[in-house]
Amino acid sequence: CAHWPFETPSCAILRPVIFARMRVAAWRRSWLAPVARYAKLLIGSSRGTREVMAHLADVEVAAAFRMRKIVAEPRPLLTAFDQEAWARAFRYPRQDPREVLDTFRAVRDSNLRILRSLSAAQKRRVGMHEEYGPIRLDQLAAHLAEHDLNHLNQIRQNLRSLASRQ
DSSP: OOSOTTSSHHHHHHHHHHHHHOOHHHHHHHHHHHHHHTHHHHHTOOHHHHHHHHHHHHHHHHHHHHHHHHHHSSSOEEOOOOHHHHHHHTTGGGSOHHHHHHHHHHHHHHHHHHHHHSOHHHHTOEEEETTTEEEEHHHHHHHHHHHHHHHHHHHHHHHHHHHHHO
8 A cells, every 4th residue: 555555455445544544634744744843954964865855845746737637637647757767867865955845845835725625526536647547636645645654754764863863
């Protein structure tokens, strides 16, 4: 269930639990509250943490495009992207963590405004991911929440390690 939680029978059993945990408000808190606490450490963070932050910001940008396609188009094709190519092309290790965080926050806030404005029926609209098949908008949001939490744990571990060395 860690990558695309709605594709296997065992994940279908977990779906109600995942949705209960991953409401949009929790999605926002899962990232912004801990990041605010760790902001000073993030600026001097390790290369690995900066790369994870840049990855999360780019995933949010990709999600913004996918969400908008699902809302506006009937069963749109949702293209995949090569995460490693993006990391190389956009030089993740060299990105300024403040700018990455600003990008993430701005795009996340925009995505949340859109999600909050939609009806339940709109949130059940479907896009066709080229690798994973059909996915509803509410499933995409839940997947992103789980993705955030997985990487947030990675960032927390990196930051704790950094803090213990200072």
